[in-house]
Amino acid sequence: MTTSMSRRHLLVTGGAAAAVLATTGLPSPAAAAPAHASGPAVVLAWNRELLAIVRTPGLQPATVHPTRSFALLHAAIHDAVVATTGTGRPYLFTVDVPGHAAPEAAAAQAAHDVLAALYPARAAELADLLAGQLARVTPPAARTDGVRAGQLVARLLLGLRTGDGSAAIPPVLPPGTAPGQYRPTPPAFAPAAFTHWAAVTPFVLDRADRFRAAPYPSLSGARYAKALQEVAAAGRDTSTTRTADETVQARFWAAPIWNYWNEIAQSVVTGSRSNLLVAARVFARLNLAFADAVIAFYEAKYHYRIWRPITAVRLAGEDGNPATDGVPDWSSLATTPADPAYPGAHSVVSQAGALVLRREYGPRWPVEVASEALPGVQRRFASFQEAADEAGLSRITAGVHTRLDHEAGRRLGLDVAAFVLRS
Structure with a gap:
C-alpha cells in the first residue's frame, strides 16, 4: 500500500530558515491575498518552461510520468510563495523566513531548483530564466532572502520524493489470453507502459x-x-x-x-x-x-x-x-x-x-x-x-x-x- 507524502512529519533547519511539515493542505479559494502580492508572471513562465521540456524529445525519462514533474514544480512554487507572503496554507511544510523576503524570488528559485534537479541537461536555459527573473526583484536583501527560502523549499520537497517509486523498473505485463484481458495492440504491439x-x-x-x-x-x-x-x-x-x-x-x-x-x-x-x-x-x-x-x-x-x-x-x-x-x-x-x-x-x-x-x-x-x-x-x-x-x-x-x-x-x-x- 502506498501512503501520501503529505502525511509524513518533518522538522528541518537549514541556514536562516526552519521548516515544519504542514498537514492542513492547500488554502481555500476565498483566502485573501496580501496587498503586496504581485502578478502571476513567474508561475506562468516556469509552467511554460516545463511544457517546452516535456515536449522536447529525449528530455523526459521514458519511465517517469511527466505529471510528477508538474506536481513537484508547482508544489515548490506554491509553498515558496506561501512562506514569503505569510498568506495561505502550504502543501507540505511551513518555512520560517524574514518578513521582507521577496515572493517572486522565492518562487523563481524554487522552480529553478526543482527543474534543474529533474532535467540537468537543461541547466543553462534554466539558469538564464532564473537570472532574468531575479534581476527584476528589488531590493537586494529581499531578493537574497527569497532565494534562500526557495532553495530550502525545493530541497525539502525533492528530498521527500526521493524513493517514491518513480525510479523503479517497470515490470513486464504478460499478455492476456482470455476474452476481455488486455494484450498489446497494433501496429507496434508495444509492451504495456507505466506498469510500475x-x-x-x-x-x-x-x-x-x-x-x-x-x-x-x-x-x-x-x-x-x-x-x-x-x-x-x-x-x-x-x-x-x-x-x-x-x-x-x-x-x-x-x-x-x-x-x-x-x-x-x-x-x-x-x-x-x-x-x-x-x-x-x-x-x-x-x-x-x-x-x-x-x-x-x-x-x-x-x-x-x-x-x-x-x-x-x-x-x-x-x-x-x-x-x-x-x-x-x-x-x-x-x-x-x-x-x-x-x-x-x-x-x-x-x-x-x-x-x-x-x-x-x-x-x-x-x-x-x-x-x-x-x-x-x-x-x-x-x-x-x-x-x-x-x-x-x-x-x-x-x-x-x-x-x-x-x-x-x-x-x-x-x-x-x-x-x-x-x-
Whole structure:
C-alpha cells in the first residue's frame, strides 16, 4: 500500500530558515491575498518552461510520468510563495523566513531548483530564466532572502520524493489470453507502459486505490455490447457514422492531456488577472490532482487489465455476447496507447482539471483551447466542463476507448480532484 507524502512529519533547519511539515493542505479559494502580492508572471513562465521540456524529445525519462514533474514544480512554487507572503496554507511544510523576503524570488528559485534537479541537461536555459527573473526583484536583501527560502523549499520537497517509486523498473505485463484481458495492440504491439506507476507514492491521496473504479461490466451484458457497438461504428478509421467535427475532435485532443489543461490554466490565470498567490495555488492544485489521478488510474488499469477496443472488436466473436460481432480487419482512427483501457486517462485528467478550475473561477468561464496535435486549430467552450466532456468523448471517436472507460474515468477524476481540494 502506498501512503501520501503529505502525511509524513518533518522538522528541518537549514541556514536562516526552519521548516515544519504542514498537514492542513492547500488554502481555500476565498483566502485573501496580501496587498503586496504581485502578478502571476513567474508561475506562468516556469509552467511554460516545463511544457517546452516535456515536449522536447529525449528530455523526459521514458519511465517517469511527466505529471510528477508538474506536481513537484508547482508544489515548490506554491509553498515558496506561501512562506514569503505569510498568506495561505502550504502543501507540505511551513518555512520560517524574514518578513521582507521577496515572493517572486522565492518562487523563481524554487522552480529553478526543482527543474534543474529533474532535467540537468537543461541547466543553462534554466539558469538564464532564473537570472532574468531575479534581476527584476528589488531590493537586494529581499531578493537574497527569497532565494534562500526557495532553495530550502525545493530541497525539502525533492528530498521527500526521493524513493517514491518513480525510479523503479517497470515490470513486464504478460499478455492476456482470455476474452476481455488486455494484450498489446497494433501496429507496434508495444509492451504495456507505466506498469510500475500504481506503486508510486501519491502526493495527496492516502493510497492509490482509494477511488478505484467499479468492476468492469460483464462482457455478456447489454451495457458492454452497447459500448462496443458505439466505438466499433464511430471509432473506426473508415467510419461512415462519425461526423467531420468528431474527426477533428479525435485528432485535436490526441496529445498528452495534462499539457492541454496546463495551457488552459495559463490562459485563465492570465485572463483573470490572478495575482501570484492565486496563480501558485491554482497550478499546485491542478497538478497535484493530475499527478495523483495518474497514479490512481494506472492502479485501476492494471488491476482490471481490460482489453482495448481494437482487440475487443476484432475478437468480439469470442466474447460470449450474442449482440457483438467480430470484425477481424477493424482499425481505430487513432493509434491505441500501450496500456489497458479501463478507465480512460483523458476522461480522468480532464474531469479533474475542470473541477479544480471551476472551484476557483466558477462554472461559466469561456475557454479557448489550442492543440499541439493539430497546430493552428482552436476550439472554444462555454465552460471548463464542456471542454472536459469533449476531451473524454473524443477518445471514443478516436477508437481507443469505450463509453464505459469514459464514464469510469470521469468519476475517478472527480473523486481525486475533490480529495485534493479538501485536503
